[in-house]
Amino acid sequence: MFVSMFMNVIYLAINSILIFGLLGFPQLGVKGTAISTGISRTVALLVILSIMYKRIPLKIKLKDYLTSDRTQIKKILKIGIPAASEQLCYNASQLVITSMIAVLGAAALTTRVYTQSVNSYIVLFGLAKGQGTQILIGHKVGARDFDGAYRQLLKSLRYSFTLTFGIAVLICFFRESLLSIFTDNKEIISMGSKLLLFCFILEPGRTFNLVVISSLRAAGDTTISVKMAVISMWGICVPLAYFLGIHLGIGLPGIWIAFIVDEWVRGITMFFRWKSRAWEKKVLVQNQVSPTA
Secondary structure (H helix, E strand, O other): OHHHHHHHHHHHHHHHHHHHOHHHOOOOOHHHHHHHHHHHHHHHHHHHHHHHHHHOOOOOOHHHHHOOOHHHHHHHHHHHHHHHHHHHHHHHHHHHHHHHHHHOOHHHHHHHHHHHHHHHHHHHHHHHHHHHHHHHHHHHHHOOOHHHHHHHHHHHHHHHHHHHHHHHHHHHHOHHHHHHOOOOOHHHHHHHHHHHHOHHHHHHHHHHHHHHHHHHHHOOOOHHHHHHHHHHHHHHHHHHHHHHHHHOOOOHHHHHHHHHHHHHHHHHHHHHHHHHOOHHHHHHHHOOOOOOO
16 A cells, blocks of 8 residues: 555656656656656566565575466466456446447546546445455465355445445535536536436445455355356346447436446345355365375
8 A cells, every 4th residue: 555655656746747847857748647657666566576575584586486386376367367357348348338328429428437437436445345355255264264254254245335335425415526626517517416326326236246256256266256247247237238328318327227237236146156155165176185284
């Protein structure tokens, strides 16, 4: 967290210098932004590497970067590939839906961008809770404390819903003021304000996915989320978005309804997957102990 904050401070400082030509530097505009991004991320990488070397008790040698353990790589890819596939599926579906929104006009596309920028602040808390829960459940699963892992997910969900609802209330209350930061176009502010009201329903469903799917990954149950992503995103969200938003002419509210249905269908399915405790079998299969251990 502190490295990220440090990186952003450097990014903003160099941005100001290179974009506006401060301290005798030329005004580089967008090119300056690209340069500041590269410099700030390189500095952050060096800092985080330094911390890693200090925190890891074993001495890291050059050959450690050049050799690999195939067994460990297979385990990593078994979790990483499904996670990447799910994200790829989501990005592809959003690309198609964005093309639908573009058909509705520039105002609709702009409204979507501004609304999602505000919504992202709700998503951040759910994402943080999901990542934290994933670490805790990983520890409990590794210690064979399946009951503890099971209860931890339910506890995290309660906290996540409370936090998500609280942030959603604040954003909905100040929704017009927040959108006014981006634009003074009354049409965009009006439509964006209506869409932000949907976050009361949309964000709890998204919280389901962020927290539960992260926990299933920590337990090694990775393929179910990819299957549900394909079924829900491409079998429900994309067709429903077109039907409501374009075919019936409801526009952005219709597309947002499709988002809500998708998040809740996947979220509830993942929740019942967790409740079934089928993930325990995945853990046992992946971590069989040899008789001589």
